[in-house]
Amino acid sequence: QQQVKQSPQSLIVQKGGISIINCAYENTAFDYFPWYQQFPGKGPALLIAIRPDVSEKKEGRFTISFNKSAKQFSLHIMDSQPGDSATYFCAASSIKAAGNKLTFGGGTRVLVKP
Amino acid sequence: DVKVTQSSRYLVKRTGEKVFLECVQDMDHENMFWYRQDPGLGLRLIYFSYDVKMKEKGDIPEGYSVSREKKERFSLILESASTNQTSMYLCASIPGPNTEAFFGQGTRLTVV
Numbered sequence: 430q431q432q433v434k435q436s437p438q439s440l441i442v443q444k445g446g447i448s449i450i451n452c453a454y455e456n457t458a459f460d461y462f463p464w465y466q467q468f469p470g471k472g473p474a475l476l477i478a479i480r481p482d483v484s485e486k487k488e489g490r491f492t493i494s495f496n497k498s499a500k501q502f503s504l505h506i507m508d509s510q511p512g513d514s515a516t517y518f519c520a521a522s523s524i525k526a527a528g529n530k531l532t533f534g535g536g537t538r539v540l541v542k543p
Numbered sequence: 544d545v546k547v548t549q550s551s552r553y554l555v556k557r558t559g560e561k562v563f564l565e566c567v568q569d570m571d572h573e574n575m576f577w578y579r580q581d582p583g584l585g586l587r588l589i590y591f592s593y594d595v596k597m598k599e600k601g602d603i604p605e606g607y608s609v610s611r612e613k614k615e616r617f618s619l620i621l622e623s624a625s626t627n628q629t630s631m632y633l634c635a636s637i638p639g640p641n642t643e644a645f646f647g648q649g650t651r652l653t654v655v
Contacts, residue, residue, distance in 0.1 A: 472633055474646065475643040478643075522641055527599055530591050531635075533586040
């Protein structure tokens with residue numbers, strides 16, 4: 430049973446285009462929603478994160494949109510660049526959870542074509 | 544910079560062997576985690592620890608155990624390696640609740 434469902438599994442976008450990755454969660458106790466970026470041969474690294482008291486957060490070309498009532502959040506990559514080609518993971522955690530563990534989605538492999 | 548170091552990048556082990564994966568973090572973080580990464584399944588939590596000698600099962604603990612004798616070191620143990628444990632293993636640590644997780648570079652384990 431996956432508590433965080435992520436789609437699509439893979440995505441191809443032209444340079445300059447918009448990449449959109451969606452995630453849905455079930456546990457209403459989740460109160461922290463980060464996105465991680467992973468390049469081949471590396472561990473994931475934090476890209477951007479949002480808390481449920483805001484509906485949108487933007488950092489450069491990366492934007493998280495959050496819909497609390499629908500229990501969904503998404504990552505938008507604007508003006509996608511070949512250097513953005515990576516695997517992206519959404520995640521969720523709860524401050525009440527033992528160990529503050531992160532629950533991850535299945536990942537999306539993004540390929541940006543020049 | 545926070546550094547999480549995993550002892551091996553690649554490992555090849557035989558079925559039935561006992562396997563140790565080591566992870567060390569240098570930032571005095573309380574919480575440490577072991578995940579395995581498989582295509583389409585994302586990162587699945589195996590075990591985590593929120594203090595020395597404390598450990599909790601994650602979502603897929605079967606066939607694994609862990610050890611945390613010192614705050615900076617968290618070891619994953621495959622008691623008797625099987626081919627279905629062939630995977631990428633990632634160690635992570637976090638400084639506190641709902642904060643950034645820092646990952647090691649991963650260990651790609653192949654069990655033959």
